[in-house]
Amino acid sequence: MLTLLKQTFTWWNHQTLGTRIYTLFFGKFKGKDYFGNKYYQNKSGKRWVIYNGEVDATRIPIEWYSWIHYTKNKIENSHDLKKYNWQKPHQSNQTGSNNSYHPKKK
DSSP, X not given: OHHHHHHHHOSSSSOOHHHHHHHHHHOEEEEEOTTOOEEEXXXXXXXXXXXXXXXXXXXXXXXXXXXXXXXXSTTTTOSSOOOOTTSOOXXXXXXXXXXXXXXXXX
């Protein structure tokens, strides 16, 4: 019951009830990233993401960033890009958390 109330009145916890209904009737599933976020598109070309957990725009990895922003490049058509061993995995914005960067004091 509490989950239904949260989805009805808040947008920052997950998708709202309106988004859920709109996605059900008009959304065509396009893919899922390694965070568990799901990407949808309707017939007119509008694109949106259903976040897995808290809504945070920095949780969209580069493989899907260009797609969600209608950027035409080679990444858009290849969501399974080869990762090199020197590349770090994508992280959401850590500002304000215990994981944020703190320079060493002299």
